[in-house]
Amino acid sequence: xxxxxxxxxxxxxxxxxxxxxxxxxxxxxxxxxxxxxxxxxxxxxxxxxxxxxxxxxxxxxxxxxxxxxxxxxxxxxxxxxxxxxxxxxxxxxxxxxxxxxxxxxxxxxxxxxxxxxxxxxxxxxxxxxxxxxxxxxxxxxxxxxxxxxxxxxxxxxxxxxxxxxxxxxxxxxxxxxxxxxxxxxxxxxxxxxxxxxxxxxxxxxxxxxxxxxxxxxxxxxxxxxxxxxxxxxxxxxxxxxxxxxxxxxxxxxxxxxxxxxxxxxxxxxxxxxxxxxxxxxxxxxxxxxxxxxxxxxxxxxxxxxxxxxxxxxxxxxxxxxxxxxxxxxxxxxxxxxxxxxxxxxxxxxxxxxxxxxxxxxxxxxxxxxxxxxxxxxxxxxxxxxxxxxxxxxxxxxxxxxxxxxxxxxxxxxxxxxxxxxxxxxxxxxxxxxxxxxxxxxxxxxxxxxxxxxxxxxxxxxxxxxxxxxxxxxxxxxxxxxxxxxxxxxxxxxxxxxxxxxxxxxxxxxxxxxxxxxxxxxxxxxxxxxxxxxxxxxxxxxxxxxxxxxxxxxxxxxxxxxxxxxxxxxxxxxxxxxxxxxxxxxxxxxxxxxxxxxxxxxxxxxxxxxxxxxxxxxxxxxxxxxxxxxxxxxxxxxxxxxxxxxxxxxxxxxxxxxxxxxxxxxxxxxxxxxxxxxxxxxxxxxxxxxxxxxxxxxxxxxxxxxxxxxxxxxxxxxxxxxxxxxxxxxxxxxxxxxxxxxxxxxxxxxxxxxxxxxxxxxxxxxxxxxxxxxxxxxxxxxxxxxxxxxxxxxxxxxxxxxxxxxxxxxxxxxxxxxxxxxxxxxxxxxxxxxxxxxxxxxxxxxxxx
Amino acid sequence: xxxxxxxxxxxxxxxxxxxxxxxxxxxxxxxxxxxxxxxxxxxxxxxxxxxxxxxxxxxxxxxxxxxxxxxxxxxxxxxxxxxxxxxxxxxxxxxxxxxxxxxxxxxxxxxx
Ligand code: HEM
Ligand SMILES: [Cu+2]
Numbered sequence: 001x002x003x004x005x006x007x008x009x010x011x012x013x014x015x016x017x018x019x020x021x022x023x024x025x026x027x028x029x030x031x032x033x034x035x036x037x038x039x040x041x042x043x044x045x046x047x048x049x050x051x052x053x054x055x056x057x058x059x060x061x062x063x064x065x066x067x068x069x070x071x072x073x074x075x076x077x078x079x080x081x082x083x084x085x086x087x088x089x090x091x092x093x094x095x096x097x098x099x100x101x102x103x104x105x106x107x108x109x110x111x112x113x114x115x116x117x118x119x120x121x122x123x124x125x126x127x128x129x130x131x132x133x134x135x136x137x138x139x140x141x142x143x144x145x146x147x148x149x150x151x152x153x154x155x156x157x158x159x160x161x162x163x164x165x166x167x168x169x170x171x172x173x174x175x176x177x178x179x180x181x182x183x184x185x186x187x188x189x190x191x192x193x194x195x196x197x198x199x200x201x202x203x204x205x206x207x208x209x210x211x212x213x214x215x216x217x218x219x220x221x222x223x224x225x226x227x228x229x230x231x232x233x234x235x236x237x238x239x240x241x242x243x244x245x246x247x248x249x250x251x252x253x254x255x256x257x258x259x260x261x262x263x264x265x266x267x268x269x270x271x272x273x274x275x276x277x278x279x280x281x282x283x284x285x286x287x288x289x290x291x292x293x294x295x296x297x298x299x300x301x302x303x304x305x306x307x308x309x310x311x312x313x314x315x316x317x318x319x320x321x322x323x324x325x326x327x328x329x330x331x332x333x334x335x336x337x338x339x340x341x342x343x344x345x346x347x348x349x350x351x352x353x354x355x356x357x358x359x360x361x362x363x364x365x366x367x368x369x370x371x372x373x374x375x376x377x378x379x380x381x382x383x384x385x386x387x388x389x390x391x392x393x394x395x396x397x398x399x400x401x402x403x404x405x406x407x408x409x410x411x412x413x414x415x416x417x418x419x420x421x422x423x424x425x426x427x428x429x430x431x432x433x434x435x436x437x438x439x440x441x442x443x444x445x446x447x448x449x450x451x452x453x454x455x456x457x458x459x460x461x462x463x464x465x466x467x468x469x470x471x472x473x474x475x476x477x478x479x480x481x482x483x484x485x486x487x488x489x490x491x492x493x494x495x496x497x498x499x500x501x502x503x504x505x506x507x508x509x510x511x512x513x514x515x516x517x518x519x520x521x522x523x524x525x526x527x528x529x530x531x532x533x534x535x536x537x538x539x540x541x542x543x544x545x546x547x548x549x550x551x552x553x554x555x556x557x558x559x560x561x562x563x564x565x566x567x568x569x570x571x572x573x574x575x576x577x578x579x580x581x582x583x584x585x586x587x588x589x590x591x592x593x594x595x596x597x598x599x600x601x602x603x604x605x606x607x608x609x610x611x612x613x614x615x616x617x618x619x620x621x622x623x624x625x626x627x628x629x630x631x632x633x634x635x636x637x638x639x640x641x642x643x644x645x646x647x648x649x650x651x652x653x654x655x656x657x658x659x660x661x662x663x664x665x666x667x668x669x670x671x672x673x674x675x676x677x678x679x680x681x682x683x684x685x686x687x688x689x690x691x692x693x694x695x696x697x698x699x700x701x702x703x704x705x706x707x708x709x710x711x712x713x714x715x716x717x718x719x720x721x722x723x724x725x726x727x728x729x730x731x732x733x734x735x736x737x738x739x740x741x742x743x744x745x746x747x748x749x750x751x752x753x754x755x756x757x758x759x760x761x762x763x764x765x766x767x768x769x770x771x772x773x774x775x776x777x778x779x780x781x782x783x784x785x786x787x788x789x790x791x792x793x794x795x796x797x798x799x800x801x802x803x804x805x806x807x808x809x810x811x812x813x814x815x816x817x818x819x820x821x822x823x824x825x826x827x828x829x830x831x832x833x834x835x836x837x838x839x840x841x842x843x844x845x846x847x848x
Numbered sequence: 849x850x851x852x853x854x855x856x857x858x859x860x861x862x863x864x865x866x867x868x869x870x871x872x873x874x875x876x877x878x879x880x881x882x883x884x885x886x887x888x889x890x891x892x893x894x895x896x897x898x899x900x901x902x903x904x905x906x907x908x909x910x911x912x913x914x915x916x917x918x919x920x921x922x923x924x925x926x927x928x929x930x931x932x933x934x935x936x937x938x939x940x941x942x943x944x945x946x947x948x949x950x951x952x953x954x955x956x957x958x959x960x
Contacts, residue, residue: 212927311866312866315866331881331955333953340949344940344941
């Protein structure tokens with residue numbers, strides 16, 4: 001049973017656009033896709049520009065957090081050292097971990113996706129260029145401000161996982177924890193925006209013929225990566241919302257003596273935190289899966305098994321979170337579940353490692369710098385995996401927990417599993433963007449120093465931990481047997497830094513972005529090595545194998561000569577071919593947005609809203625929030641252009657330029673957004689039920705609950721809202737949408753939704769419930785907060801749809817704006833009803 | 849319009865195994881704290897065993913459906929292969945979890 005079946009239409013081939021192409025076609029492509037010059041580049045949206053900025057920013061955060069790592073090591077070099085004070089040390093290790101995880105690792109792999117995916121898939125750009133640019137600028141502004149808190153001594157200091165009660169108001173009265181909660185919560189929103197872009201891009205903008213079975217492994221990993229973000233990040237976003245509500249308004253979610261529970265934070269955090277490790281690792285593994293076949297000169301062994309392994313790891317990793325909580329007193333059998341799942345996930349991870357080894361064995365590996373980093377990755381990550389299986393065993397973990405053994409383990413996994421592949425990737429893909437490749441000589445120095453330095457720094461930490469040194473201590477007494485090992489670790493860390501420095505020298509000397517690139521110097525087989533321009537490839541190829549450049553030697557020439565699909569701009573705008581999700585057959589031509597400023601303003605003001613809120617400048621924050629909404633509306637106004645005549649892309653294929661319903665990419669993005677919202681709400685429901693299991697005694701009995709008349713009235717209003725949604729929907733399908741009736745239905749329907757929520761809120765309030773009273777009460781009001789969030793989004797979209805309909809930009813045909821509103825509106829109604837069933841029904845169900 | 853529907857359905861079908869795994873995991877884990885509070889440890893053992901049998905049966909049925917698709921061509925065949933392997937891996941992971949659970953007593957441990 002061969003996994004590789006890639007014979008396409010062999011023999012003579014008719015190209016879609018065989019004739020010579022008119023000279024002005026190329027020129028118009030170049031003008032349409034030209035990037036703004038000079039400082040205006042900030043308004044650019046092209047994925048190449050955005051990808052470069054994204055990666056550069058992520059790398060900057062790697063350097064900054066790396067310097068913090070060095071400071072930590074300096075402080076710990078000798079016992080009783082007084083280089084850093086305790087509070088400074090706490091801020092520094094917290095920022096080191098937080099910045100590495102949230103501002104470096106996740107954004108860096110997302111950046112690689114944004115930079116490489118369109119080229120790899122044969123798309124001209126990602127489907128929502130301005131969304132990608134928005135995510136970038138939000139991250140740049142938010143991240144830099146967050147980092148600067150360190151210089152003012154107000155950085156968070158509760159560790160990167162921010163456990164309450166330490167991070168609650170009582171023990172962290174300063175503003176540091178708020179910076180973490182609002183800053184990181186906000187950056188997660190930007191990561192989700194990127195994930196939506198990546199999912200839709202991978203599933204719907206592949207070159208014709210690039211079926212799921214022919215998609216490059218990096219695209220598969222990016223798909224799994226983005227899918228995991230959709231389900232994992234909402235849990236931590238919910239956790240940050242709850243903790244911030246507790247800190248700001250004294251709603252006691254995590255305060256045990258008032259019916260909350262600090263462990264709830266740990267559950268929510270690690271439901272995100274463990275998958276996050278794989279969110280970081282899987283794309284890095286995908287990069288390795290691209291590099292290994294090229295360097296070995298042979299197709300990847302076990303492509304299908306790797307796809308299986310990716311999906312399995314991505315799913316099983318959601319069942320591991322409690323292994324971070326083995327010492328918290330959870331019942332033995334439950335611990336068994338998580339311990340077993342932690343070991344089961346090693347099976348698919350092992351499959352990947354064996355596939356790489358088999359590929360290396362079946363070809364002949366060229367020992368280039370990328371190969372060296374890959375080998376370094378294999379060795380270090382495997383070691384980290386082994387210590388991982390060790391700490392997955394409960395008795396061992398009870399010994400090693402919170403010691404330097406864990407610090408060693410986590411760096412072997414993260415540095416080995418993500419930083420080594422990233423360096424390999426940078427060396428490997430630079431020739432696709434730069435006039436010159438990076439230097440093999442300097443690269444070897446960089447690798448040697450990083451590899452040796454890493455092991456000298458972190459290998460001894462296993463022992464330091466086993467002989468008792470706890471993590472997160474700013475100093476230690478002499479004579480515990482830790483002195484020598486710590487000194488060695490510090491020397492190693494500086495050697496590692498020297499290696500990173502060698503890389504920087506190499507990069508600065510040789511990296512020259514250019515339209516004339518060094519090109520396919522490794523003889524790779526995938527599409528990103530075709531001649532690449534700001535508009536992607538000149539024409540869009542039809543794909544019939546997994547390594548098209550290997551199986552079709554003429555491909556580069558024909559693509560560049562414009563002999564494949566769409567060698568021009570068919571509509572005079574930026575555009576990309578949208579294909580079906582499984583078989584990648586062309587469905588329509590999507591017009592993409594051009595550079596602009598509104599999304600940049602939206603990013604800055606959104607960041608401003610969160611950051612100003614942190615320092616309690618509420619009025620300014622509100623103004624910034626309003627400006628953010630205004631900017632988003634301005635940005636969205638140009639989107640969804642009117643349909644035009646169908647266009648010919650060559651090869652006898654004529655495509656419509658507009659789509660609505662499940663074919664359109666807007667619909668897909670909205671559905672994914674709803675999955676995000678649903679994951680957030682499921683996390684909430686878990687939290688609600690969880691608090692009941694730990695503190696049922698603080699729950700109200702029947703008499704204290706609101707009577708049923710108001711909740712039933714509220715439900716009635718929600719059903720009325722649903723009826724108006726259906727009304728508006730059926731009107732929208734008429735040839736001539738009756739304007740006033742349509743707008744009234746949207747307007748009153750939204751009001752009914754808001755009214756229903758308000759009435760429900762009133763019911764609880766009148767029953768005498770106050771959010772500060774108990775964990776239970778806080779949870780009830782948190783439900784309202786979540787519902788109002790969605791309802792606010794529905795309200796803004798409804799106003800937008802009404803405005804578009806007045807401006808004649810919303811018709812029965814040009815209807816994506818309404819379809820998206822309808823989806824979210826319907827979702828909001830269902831979630832509100834569910835919330836009412838939960839908050840009114842559940843206490844009655846279990847109550848006395 | 850209609851052409852994408854069924855292939856997309858097949859794309860989603862590869863997630864069947866992992867979904868069953870996740871549901872089984874959630875049910876047996878969540879049930880422990882709930883049942884221990886109300887009905888006692890034995891009932892959790894019964895639940896664990898029956899959920900496991902049910903999940904394995906579900907995986908088996910899905911595996912048979914996908915097995916028939918192995919005879920098809922191209923992408924459909926590829927996806928069937930992926931789905932089958934995922935059913936298998938999910939089954940193994942699920943038995944791991946159930947085995948560890950049955951080996952340990954319910955409703956005991958540090959929790960007071
Ligand atoms: C540049 C080289 C690095 C050095 C020298 C370094 C050093 C350290 C040290 C000594 C600690 C322990 C601090 C303590 O417990 O008191 C630590 C913690 C940590 N590091 Fe690194 N590290 C490096 C790179 C990384 C990378 C690449 C990542 C992730 C992608 C990372 C993630 C973390 C995390 C999450 C923690 C835990 C922070 C906490 O306890 O809250 N580190 N690092
Ligand atoms: Cu974990």
